[in-house]
Amino acid sequence: MISPIQTIAIVGLGNVGSQLAKAFDNLAIPIQQVYNRNHSIAEALANEINAQAVTSLSEIKTDLCIIAVADDAIETVIHQIPKSVKIAYTSGGVKLQDLERKENIGVFYPLQSFSKGRTINLFEVPFFIEATDIDFAQQLFDLAWKISRKVQFVDSEQRRKIHLAAVFINNFVNHQIYIAEKLANTYKFDKALLYPLLRETIEKAIENGAYDSQTGPAKRNDKSVIEAQTNLLSGNDKAIYELITKSIIETYHDKL
Protein backbone atom coordinates (compact mmCIF):
# COMPACT_ATOMS: atom_id res chain seq x y z
CA MET A 1 0.00 0.00 0.00
CA ILE A 2 1.48 3.29 -1.16
CA SER A 3 0.82 6.20 1.17
CA PRO A 4 -1.02 9.02 -0.55
CA ILE A 5 0.34 12.53 -1.01
CA GLN A 6 -0.83 14.52 2.03
CA THR A 7 0.49 18.01 1.45
CA ILE A 8 0.97 19.92 -1.79
CA ALA A 9 2.73 23.07 -2.92
CA ILE A 10 2.30 24.71 -6.31
CA VAL A 11 5.09 26.77 -7.88
CA GLY A 12 4.33 28.99 -10.86
CA LEU A 13 0.86 30.50 -10.77
CA GLY A 14 0.29 31.17 -14.43
CA ASN A 15 -2.69 29.67 -16.22
CA VAL A 16 -1.86 26.01 -15.47
CA GLY A 17 -0.69 26.47 -11.87
CA SER A 18 -3.51 28.71 -10.74
CA GLN A 19 -6.24 26.55 -12.38
CA LEU A 20 -4.78 23.41 -10.80
CA ALA A 21 -4.62 25.10 -7.39
CA LYS A 22 -8.26 26.14 -7.63
CA ALA A 23 -9.35 22.74 -8.92
CA PHE A 24 -7.69 20.96 -5.98
CA ASP A 25 -9.16 23.47 -3.58
CA ASN A 26 -12.65 23.05 -5.04
CA LEU A 27 -12.39 19.30 -4.49
CA ALA A 28 -11.34 19.82 -0.86
CA ILE A 29 -7.74 18.77 -1.55
CA PRO A 30 -5.91 21.53 0.30
CA ILE A 31 -2.86 23.28 -1.16
CA GLN A 32 -0.52 24.19 1.70
CA GLN A 33 2.00 26.42 -0.05
CA VAL A 34 2.20 28.49 -3.23
CA TYR A 35 5.07 30.38 -4.84
CA ASN A 36 5.22 32.80 -7.73
CA ARG A 37 8.06 34.98 -9.04
CA ASN A 38 5.71 37.93 -8.64
CA HIS A 39 4.88 37.52 -4.96
CA SER A 40 1.67 39.57 -5.01
CA ILE A 41 0.10 36.97 -7.34
CA ALA A 42 1.03 34.23 -4.86
CA GLU A 43 -0.42 36.25 -1.99
CA ALA A 44 -3.72 36.84 -3.80
CA LEU A 45 -4.16 33.15 -4.61
CA ALA A 46 -2.98 32.04 -1.14
CA ASN A 47 -5.66 34.24 0.31
CA GLU A 48 -8.33 32.74 -1.92
CA ILE A 49 -7.50 29.09 -1.21
CA ASN A 50 -6.23 29.45 2.35
CA ALA A 51 -2.59 28.55 1.60
CA GLN A 52 0.78 30.02 2.61
CA ALA A 53 2.50 32.21 0.03
CA VAL A 54 6.23 31.58 0.43
CA THR A 55 8.83 34.11 -0.70
CA SER A 56 11.59 31.57 -1.32
CA LEU A 57 11.52 28.11 -2.91
CA SER A 58 13.74 26.87 -0.06
CA GLU A 59 10.77 27.26 2.32
CA ILE A 60 8.77 24.55 0.58
CA LYS A 61 8.22 21.56 2.88
CA THR A 62 5.22 19.69 1.47
CA ASP A 63 5.14 16.02 0.38
CA LEU A 64 4.76 17.15 -3.23
CA CYS A 65 5.58 20.29 -5.13
CA ILE A 66 3.92 20.74 -8.52
CA ILE A 67 5.93 23.12 -10.69
CA ALA A 68 4.02 24.79 -13.50
CA VAL A 69 6.74 27.04 -14.89
CA ALA A 70 8.14 27.64 -18.39
CA ASP A 71 10.11 24.69 -19.81
CA ASP A 72 13.44 26.50 -19.59
CA ALA A 73 12.88 27.44 -15.93
CA ILE A 74 12.18 23.88 -14.71
CA GLU A 75 15.80 22.93 -14.01
CA THR A 76 16.55 26.14 -12.10
CA VAL A 77 13.40 25.86 -9.99
CA ILE A 78 14.11 22.21 -9.09
CA HIS A 79 17.57 23.17 -7.76
CA GLN A 80 16.06 25.64 -5.28
CA ILE A 81 13.50 23.24 -3.78
CA PRO A 82 14.66 21.08 -0.82
CA LYS A 83 15.71 17.56 -1.83
CA SER A 84 13.21 16.02 0.62
CA VAL A 85 10.27 17.40 -1.42
CA LYS A 86 8.99 15.28 -4.30
CA ILE A 87 8.58 17.31 -7.49
CA ALA A 88 6.25 16.92 -10.47
CA TYR A 89 6.28 19.27 -13.46
CA THR A 90 3.41 19.98 -15.85
CA SER A 91 5.25 20.28 -19.18
CA GLY A 92 4.53 18.22 -22.28
CA GLY A 93 7.86 18.74 -23.96
CA VAL A 94 10.56 18.24 -21.29
CA LYS A 95 11.97 14.71 -20.97
CA LEU A 96 12.29 13.29 -17.47
CA GLN A 97 15.70 11.78 -18.24
CA ASP A 98 17.08 15.16 -19.37
CA LEU A 99 16.77 16.61 -15.85
CA GLU A 100 19.62 16.49 -13.35
CA ARG A 101 17.48 15.27 -10.48
CA LYS A 102 17.03 11.50 -10.71
CA GLU A 103 14.97 10.78 -7.58
CA ASN A 104 11.53 11.98 -6.50
CA ILE A 105 10.94 13.64 -9.82
CA GLY A 106 7.87 13.09 -11.97
CA VAL A 107 5.45 14.48 -14.54
CA PHE A 108 1.87 15.66 -14.03
CA TYR A 109 0.90 16.83 -17.53
CA PRO A 110 -2.68 17.92 -18.24
CA LEU A 111 -3.58 17.94 -21.97
CA GLN A 112 -5.58 21.13 -21.97
CA SER A 113 -5.25 24.83 -22.73
CA PHE A 114 -5.68 26.79 -19.52
CA SER A 115 -6.36 30.48 -19.36
CA LYS A 116 -7.30 33.00 -16.74
CA GLY A 117 -11.01 33.58 -16.49
CA ARG A 118 -12.07 30.30 -18.14
CA THR A 119 -12.86 27.44 -15.78
CA ILE A 120 -12.15 23.99 -17.22
CA ASN A 121 -13.98 20.83 -16.25
CA LEU A 122 -10.85 18.89 -15.26
CA PHE A 123 -12.78 15.63 -15.02
CA GLU A 124 -12.62 15.33 -18.83
CA VAL A 125 -9.01 16.46 -19.15
CA PRO A 126 -6.39 13.73 -19.81
CA PHE A 127 -3.51 13.69 -17.30
CA PHE A 128 -0.27 11.97 -18.35
CA ILE A 129 1.83 10.67 -15.46
CA GLU A 130 5.46 9.59 -15.32
CA ALA A 131 8.05 9.32 -12.53
CA THR A 132 11.53 7.90 -12.00
CA ASP A 133 10.28 5.50 -9.35
CA ILE A 134 7.14 3.42 -9.49
CA ASP A 135 5.77 4.32 -6.08
CA PHE A 136 5.94 8.03 -6.80
CA ALA A 137 4.32 7.42 -10.19
CA GLN A 138 1.46 5.66 -8.41
CA GLN A 139 1.10 8.53 -5.93
CA LEU A 140 0.86 11.01 -8.81
CA PHE A 141 -1.65 8.77 -10.59
CA ASP A 142 -3.83 8.56 -7.49
CA LEU A 143 -3.69 12.32 -7.04
CA ALA A 144 -4.62 12.98 -10.69
CA TRP A 145 -7.45 10.44 -10.39
CA LYS A 146 -9.06 12.66 -7.74
CA ILE A 147 -9.54 15.44 -10.28
CA SER A 148 -9.85 13.58 -13.63
CA ARG A 149 -11.24 10.34 -15.01
CA LYS A 150 -8.68 10.26 -17.85
CA VAL A 151 -5.35 9.49 -16.20
CA GLN A 152 -2.63 7.48 -17.95
CA PHE A 153 1.00 6.52 -17.42
CA VAL A 154 2.95 7.76 -20.43
CA ASP A 155 6.74 7.94 -20.92
CA SER A 156 8.61 11.06 -22.02
CA GLU A 157 8.92 10.05 -25.69
CA GLN A 158 5.20 9.37 -26.01
CA ARG A 159 4.31 12.52 -24.08
CA ARG A 160 6.36 14.61 -26.55
CA LYS A 161 4.41 13.12 -29.46
CA ILE A 162 1.06 13.81 -27.80
CA HIS A 163 2.30 17.33 -27.12
CA LEU A 164 3.14 17.76 -30.81
CA ALA A 165 -0.39 16.69 -31.78
CA ALA A 166 -1.70 19.20 -29.25
CA VAL A 167 0.26 21.95 -31.01
CA PHE A 168 -1.67 21.25 -34.23
CA ILE A 169 -4.99 20.88 -32.36
CA ASN A 170 -4.62 23.99 -30.24
CA ASN A 171 -1.92 26.39 -31.47
CA PHE A 172 -2.35 25.84 -35.21
CA VAL A 173 -6.15 25.58 -35.24
CA ASN A 174 -6.18 28.84 -33.28
CA HIS A 175 -3.91 30.49 -35.85
CA GLN A 176 -6.30 29.54 -38.69
CA ILE A 177 -9.12 31.14 -36.71
CA TYR A 178 -6.90 34.20 -36.23
CA ILE A 179 -6.36 34.58 -39.98
CA ALA A 180 -10.13 34.31 -40.55
CA GLU A 181 -10.71 36.96 -37.87
CA LYS A 182 -8.22 39.23 -39.63
CA LEU A 183 -10.16 38.77 -42.90
CA ALA A 184 -13.38 39.68 -41.07
CA ASN A 185 -11.66 42.77 -39.74
CA THR A 186 -10.11 43.79 -43.08
CA TYR A 187 -13.28 43.19 -45.07
CA LYS A 188 -15.65 44.49 -42.39
CA PHE A 189 -17.92 41.57 -41.70
CA ASP A 190 -18.88 40.27 -38.28
CA LYS A 191 -16.51 37.45 -37.26
CA ALA A 192 -19.35 35.95 -35.21
CA LEU A 193 -20.90 34.88 -38.56
CA LEU A 194 -18.10 32.28 -38.72
CA TYR A 195 -18.74 30.65 -35.34
CA PRO A 196 -21.60 28.25 -36.23
CA LEU A 197 -19.37 26.95 -39.04
CA LEU A 198 -16.40 26.66 -36.67
CA ARG A 199 -18.38 24.68 -34.10
CA GLU A 200 -19.82 22.36 -36.77
CA THR A 201 -16.33 21.89 -38.27
CA ILE A 202 -14.94 20.40 -35.09
CA GLU A 203 -18.03 18.41 -34.10
CA LYS A 204 -18.04 16.84 -37.56
CA ALA A 205 -14.31 16.05 -37.38
CA ILE A 206 -14.85 14.48 -33.95
CA GLU A 207 -17.81 12.41 -35.14
CA ASN A 208 -16.64 11.33 -38.59
CA GLY A 209 -12.86 11.84 -38.41
CA ALA A 210 -11.08 14.74 -40.12
CA TYR A 211 -10.07 12.71 -43.17
CA ASP A 212 -13.69 12.06 -44.18
CA SER A 213 -14.82 15.54 -43.14
CA GLN A 214 -12.66 17.47 -45.60
CA THR A 215 -14.52 19.61 -48.16
CA GLY A 216 -13.74 22.77 -50.11
CA PRO A 217 -11.82 24.01 -53.15
CA ALA A 218 -8.54 22.23 -52.23
CA LYS A 219 -10.31 18.89 -51.68
CA ARG A 220 -12.00 19.29 -55.08
CA ASN A 221 -8.75 20.61 -56.58
CA ASP A 222 -10.83 23.49 -57.95
CA LYS A 223 -8.03 25.55 -59.52
CA SER A 224 -10.10 28.60 -60.49
CA VAL A 225 -11.44 29.16 -56.95
CA ILE A 226 -7.98 28.45 -55.49
CA GLU A 227 -6.39 31.05 -57.76
CA ALA A 228 -9.06 33.67 -57.05
CA GLN A 229 -8.73 33.13 -53.28
CA THR A 230 -4.94 33.23 -53.39
CA ASN A 231 -5.16 36.65 -55.04
CA LEU A 232 -7.09 38.03 -52.06
CA LEU A 233 -4.19 37.17 -49.71
CA SER A 234 -0.62 38.31 -49.12
CA GLY A 235 2.41 37.54 -46.92
CA ASN A 236 2.28 34.62 -44.49
CA ASP A 237 -1.48 34.25 -44.93
CA LYS A 238 -1.00 33.66 -48.66
CA ALA A 239 1.87 31.22 -48.05
CA ILE A 240 -0.25 29.31 -45.49
CA TYR A 241 -3.18 29.20 -47.95
CA GLU A 242 -0.94 27.82 -50.71
CA LEU A 243 0.82 25.24 -48.52
CA ILE A 244 -2.26 23.84 -46.78
CA THR A 245 -4.06 23.75 -50.14
CA LYS A 246 -1.13 21.77 -51.61
CA SER A 247 -1.18 19.41 -48.62
CA ILE A 248 -4.94 18.81 -48.92
CA ILE A 249 -4.65 18.20 -52.68
CA GLU A 250 -1.84 15.70 -52.12
CA THR A 251 -3.74 14.01 -49.28
CA TYR A 252 -6.71 13.27 -51.55
CA HIS A 253 -4.97 13.04 -54.91
CA ASP A 254 -4.91 9.23 -55.06
CA LYS A 255 -8.65 9.22 -54.40
CA LEU A 256 -9.54 11.76 -57.08
Next chain:
Amino acid sequence: MISPIQTIAIVGLGNVGSQLAKAFDNLAIPIQQVYNRNHSIAEALANEINAQAVTSLSEIKTDLCIIAVADDAIETVIHQIPKSVKIAYTSGGVKLQDLERKENIGVFYPLQSFSKGRTINLFEVPFFIEATDIDFAQQLFDLAWKISRKVQFVDSEQRRKIHLAAVFINNFVNHQIYIAEKLANTYKFDKALLYPLLRETIEKAIENGAYDSQTGPAKRNDKSVIEAQTNLLSGNDKAIYELITKSIIETYHDKL
Protein backbone atom coordinates in the same frame (compact mmCIF):
# COMPACT_ATOMS: atom_id res chain seq x y z
CA MET B 1 -45.91 44.19 -51.56
CA ILE B 2 -43.74 41.51 -53.12
CA SER B 3 -45.46 38.20 -53.70
CA PRO B 4 -43.70 35.36 -51.90
CA ILE B 5 -42.14 32.36 -53.64
CA GLN B 6 -44.85 29.71 -53.79
CA THR B 7 -43.20 26.72 -55.43
CA ILE B 8 -39.60 25.52 -55.20
CA ALA B 9 -37.39 23.05 -57.05
CA ILE B 10 -33.97 21.94 -55.88
CA VAL B 11 -31.30 20.84 -58.35
CA GLY B 12 -28.20 19.01 -57.11
CA LEU B 13 -28.87 16.78 -54.13
CA GLY B 14 -25.45 16.60 -52.59
CA ASN B 15 -24.88 17.68 -49.01
CA VAL B 16 -26.18 21.24 -49.40
CA GLY B 17 -29.15 20.49 -51.67
CA SER B 18 -30.47 17.52 -49.72
CA GLN B 19 -30.11 19.26 -46.33
CA LEU B 20 -31.90 22.35 -47.65
CA ALA B 21 -34.69 20.21 -49.11
CA LYS B 22 -35.22 18.44 -45.80
CA ALA B 23 -35.03 21.68 -43.82
CA PHE B 24 -37.73 23.27 -45.97
CA ASP B 25 -39.84 20.14 -45.75
CA ASN B 26 -39.48 20.02 -41.95
CA LEU B 27 -40.75 23.59 -41.74
CA ALA B 28 -43.76 22.73 -43.92
CA ILE B 29 -42.39 24.64 -46.91
CA PRO B 30 -43.06 22.11 -49.65
CA ILE B 31 -40.50 21.34 -52.35
CA GLN B 32 -42.35 20.53 -55.60
CA GLN B 33 -39.56 19.20 -57.79
CA VAL B 34 -36.07 17.79 -57.34
CA TYR B 35 -33.37 16.86 -59.86
CA ASN B 36 -30.09 15.04 -59.53
CA ARG B 37 -27.64 13.79 -62.16
CA ASN B 38 -27.99 10.37 -60.55
CA HIS B 39 -31.76 9.99 -60.82
CA SER B 40 -32.10 7.31 -58.13
CA ILE B 41 -30.90 9.84 -55.53
CA ALA B 42 -33.59 12.27 -56.71
CA GLU B 43 -36.22 9.54 -56.55
CA ALA B 44 -35.25 8.55 -53.00
CA LEU B 45 -35.43 12.13 -51.73
CA ALA B 46 -38.60 12.90 -53.70
CA ASN B 47 -40.20 9.94 -51.97
CA GLU B 48 -39.13 11.16 -48.56
CA ILE B 49 -40.39 14.75 -48.95
CA ASN B 50 -43.30 14.12 -51.28
CA ALA B 51 -41.85 15.88 -54.33
CA GLN B 52 -41.58 15.06 -58.03
CA ALA B 53 -38.23 13.73 -59.24
CA VAL B 54 -37.75 15.12 -62.74
CA THR B 55 -35.46 13.45 -65.27
CA SER B 56 -34.70 16.61 -67.24
CA LEU B 57 -33.98 20.17 -66.14
CA SER B 58 -36.35 21.41 -68.86
CA GLU B 59 -39.26 19.98 -66.86
CA ILE B 60 -38.76 22.43 -64.01
CA LYS B 61 -41.72 24.79 -63.71
CA THR B 62 -41.61 26.15 -60.15
CA ASP B 63 -41.40 29.83 -59.13
CA LEU B 64 -37.88 29.27 -57.87
CA CYS B 65 -35.17 26.72 -58.58
CA ILE B 66 -32.33 26.48 -56.06
CA ILE B 67 -29.25 24.98 -57.69
CA ALA B 68 -26.72 23.41 -55.31
CA VAL B 69 -24.23 22.06 -57.83
CA ALA B 70 -20.44 22.38 -58.17
CA ASP B 71 -19.23 25.87 -59.11
CA ASP B 72 -18.15 24.84 -62.59
CA ALA B 73 -21.54 23.23 -63.34
CA ILE B 74 -23.64 26.28 -62.46
CA GLU B 75 -23.57 27.90 -65.92
CA THR B 76 -24.46 24.66 -67.74
CA VAL B 77 -27.32 23.90 -65.38
CA ILE B 78 -28.77 27.41 -65.72
CA HIS B 79 -28.91 27.04 -69.52
CA GLN B 80 -31.09 23.95 -69.26
CA ILE B 81 -33.69 25.44 -66.91
CA PRO B 82 -36.65 27.28 -68.54
CA LYS B 83 -36.18 31.07 -68.64
CA SER B 84 -39.48 31.61 -66.77
CA VAL B 85 -38.05 29.96 -63.64
CA LYS B 86 -36.15 32.16 -61.19
CA ILE B 87 -32.82 30.64 -60.19
CA ALA B 88 -30.72 30.96 -57.03
CA TYR B 89 -27.39 29.21 -56.53
CA THR B 90 -25.75 28.27 -53.23
CA SER B 91 -22.08 28.93 -54.01
CA GLY B 92 -19.81 31.25 -52.05
CA GLY B 93 -17.23 31.74 -54.78
CA VAL B 94 -19.14 32.41 -58.01
CA LYS B 95 -19.84 36.05 -58.84
CA LEU B 96 -23.34 36.93 -59.97
CA GLN B 97 -22.04 39.27 -62.69
CA ASP B 98 -19.90 36.50 -64.22
CA LEU B 99 -22.96 34.49 -65.23
CA GLU B 100 -24.59 34.84 -68.63
CA ARG B 101 -28.13 35.06 -67.28
CA LYS B 102 -28.83 38.63 -66.18
CA GLU B 103 -32.46 38.35 -65.07
CA ASN B 104 -34.14 36.29 -62.39
CA ILE B 105 -30.81 35.05 -61.09
CA GLY B 106 -29.71 35.26 -57.47
CA VAL B 107 -27.65 33.80 -54.64
CA PHE B 108 -28.82 31.81 -51.63
CA TYR B 109 -25.54 31.03 -49.85
CA PRO B 110 -25.58 29.29 -46.46
CA LEU B 111 -22.33 29.67 -44.49
CA GLN B 112 -22.16 26.16 -43.13
CA SER B 113 -20.56 22.80 -43.83
CA PHE B 114 -23.23 20.31 -44.72
CA SER B 115 -22.76 16.58 -44.72
CA LYS B 116 -24.91 13.53 -45.06
CA GLY B 117 -26.00 12.11 -41.74
CA ARG B 118 -25.46 15.29 -39.72
CA THR B 119 -28.50 17.49 -39.22
CA ILE B 120 -27.74 21.18 -38.88
CA ASN B 121 -29.80 23.68 -36.94
CA LEU B 122 -30.34 26.08 -39.86
CA PHE B 123 -31.79 28.74 -37.58
CA GLU B 124 -28.24 29.68 -36.52
CA VAL B 125 -26.73 29.44 -40.01
CA PRO B 126 -26.01 32.75 -41.79
CA PHE B 127 -27.61 33.02 -45.26
CA PHE B 128 -26.16 35.56 -47.70
CA ILE B 129 -28.57 36.82 -50.34
CA GLU B 130 -27.99 38.62 -53.62
CA ALA B 131 -29.98 39.01 -56.85
CA THR B 132 -29.89 41.08 -60.03
CA ASP B 133 -33.23 42.67 -59.24
CA ILE B 134 -34.36 44.00 -55.92
CA ASP B 135 -37.75 42.28 -55.83
CA PHE B 136 -36.21 38.87 -56.39
CA ALA B 137 -33.58 39.63 -53.73
CA GLN B 138 -36.39 40.42 -51.30
CA GLN B 139 -38.19 37.18 -52.20
CA LEU B 140 -35.01 35.20 -51.49
CA PHE B 141 -34.48 37.10 -48.24
CA ASP B 142 -38.02 36.31 -47.10
CA LEU B 143 -37.58 32.65 -47.99
CA ALA B 144 -34.25 32.39 -46.10
CA TRP B 145 -35.84 34.15 -43.14
CA LYS B 146 -38.27 31.25 -42.81
CA ILE B 147 -35.40 28.88 -42.03
CA SER B 148 -32.75 31.12 -40.43
CA ARG B 149 -32.54 34.16 -38.15
CA LYS B 150 -29.23 35.26 -39.67
CA VAL B 151 -30.05 36.48 -43.17
CA GLN B 152 -28.13 39.30 -44.87
CA PHE B 153 -27.88 40.95 -48.27
CA VAL B 154 -24.27 40.66 -49.41
CA ASP B 155 -22.76 41.41 -52.83
CA SER B 156 -20.55 39.00 -54.78
CA GLU B 157 -17.25 40.62 -53.80
CA GLN B 158 -18.09 40.51 -50.10
CA ARG B 159 -19.44 36.97 -50.36
CA ARG B 160 -16.14 35.79 -51.89
CA LYS B 161 -14.24 37.27 -48.94
CA ILE B 162 -16.54 35.61 -46.42
CA HIS B 163 -16.08 32.37 -48.36
CA LEU B 164 -12.30 32.75 -48.10
CA ALA B 165 -12.56 33.18 -44.32
CA ALA B 166 -14.73 30.05 -44.26
CA VAL B 167 -11.96 28.12 -46.02
CA PHE B 168 -9.61 28.91 -43.12
CA ILE B 169 -12.31 28.22 -40.51
CA ASN B 170 -13.52 24.96 -42.00
CA ASN B 171 -11.12 23.44 -44.56
CA PHE B 172 -7.85 24.49 -42.94
CA VAL B 173 -8.88 23.91 -39.33
CA ASN B 174 -10.03 20.45 -40.40
CA HIS B 175 -6.65 19.77 -42.03
CA GLN B 176 -4.83 20.63 -38.78
CA ILE B 177 -7.07 18.14 -36.99
CA TYR B 178 -6.29 15.59 -39.70
CA ILE B 179 -2.52 15.97 -39.14
CA ALA B 180 -3.03 15.52 -35.39
CA GLU B 181 -5.12 12.39 -36.09
CA LYS B 182 -2.31 11.04 -38.26
CA LEU B 183 0.14 11.59 -35.38
CA ALA B 184 -2.23 9.70 -33.04
CA ASN B 185 -2.35 6.89 -35.56
CA THR B 186 1.42 6.79 -36.18
CA TYR B 187 2.33 7.00 -32.50
CA LYS B 188 -0.51 4.81 -31.28
CA PHE B 189 -2.40 7.01 -28.89
CA ASP B 190 -6.15 7.49 -28.80
CA LYS B 191 -7.11 10.54 -30.90
CA ALA B 192 -10.11 11.03 -28.59
CA LEU B 193 -7.63 12.27 -25.96
CA LEU B 194 -7.31 15.41 -28.11
CA TYR B 195 -11.00 16.28 -28.27
CA PRO B 196 -11.46 18.10 -24.93
CA LEU B 197 -8.51 20.31 -25.96
CA LEU B 198 -10.03 20.85 -29.42
CA ARG B 199 -13.39 21.91 -28.00
CA GLU B 200 -11.76 24.25 -25.50
CA THR B 201 -9.55 25.72 -28.24
CA ILE B 202 -12.48 26.95 -30.27
CA GLU B 203 -14.66 28.02 -27.34
CA LYS B 204 -11.75 30.08 -26.02
CA ALA B 205 -11.12 31.62 -29.46
CA ILE B 206 -14.82 32.46 -29.73
CA GLU B 207 -14.94 34.00 -26.25
CA ASN B 208 -11.63 35.86 -26.13
CA GLY B 209 -10.69 36.16 -29.81
CA ALA B 210 -7.98 34.05 -31.45
CA TYR B 211 -5.29 36.72 -31.15
CA ASP B 212 -5.44 36.71 -27.34
CA SER B 213 -5.95 32.94 -27.15
CA GLN B 214 -2.65 31.95 -28.77
CA THR B 215 -0.27 29.91 -26.59
CA GLY B 216 2.46 27.36 -27.24
CA PRO B 217 6.10 27.11 -28.33
CA ALA B 218 5.70 29.37 -31.40
CA LYS B 219 3.99 32.11 -29.37
CA ARG B 220 6.82 31.90 -26.80
CA ASN B 221 9.38 31.60 -29.65
CA ASP B 222 10.78 28.59 -27.72
CA LYS B 223 13.42 27.48 -30.21
CA SER B 224 14.46 24.24 -28.48
CA VAL B 225 10.89 22.85 -28.38
CA ILE B 226 10.26 24.04 -31.95
CA GLU B 227 13.40 22.27 -33.18
CA ALA B 228 12.59 19.05 -31.32
CA GLN B 229 9.03 19.03 -32.67
CA THR B 230 10.16 19.79 -36.23
CA ASN B 231 12.39 16.70 -36.06
CA LEU B 232 9.37 14.47 -35.39
CA LEU B 233 7.77 15.53 -38.68
CA SER B 234 8.38 15.14 -42.39
CA GLY B 235 6.95 16.17 -45.78
CA ASN B 236 4.01 18.57 -45.91
CA ASP B 237 3.35 18.16 -42.18
CA LYS B 238 6.85 19.45 -41.41
CA ALA B 239 6.49 22.32 -43.90
CA ILE B 240 3.12 23.27 -42.36
CA TYR B 241 4.63 23.14 -38.87
CA GLU B 242 7.49 25.42 -39.91
CA LEU B 243 5.35 27.91 -41.81
CA ILE B 244 2.60 28.33 -39.21
CA THR B 245 5.27 28.56 -36.49
CA LYS B 246 6.97 31.33 -38.48
CA SER B 247 3.64 33.10 -38.96
CA ILE B 248 2.80 32.91 -35.22
CA ILE B 249 6.27 34.17 -34.26
CA GLU B 250 5.94 37.10 -36.67
CA THR B 251 2.40 37.84 -35.46
CA TYR B 252 3.57 38.26 -31.87
CA HIS B 253 7.16 39.41 -32.45
CA ASP B 254 6.50 43.12 -31.87
CA LYS B 255 4.86 42.27 -28.58
CA LEU B 256 7.69 40.06 -27.27
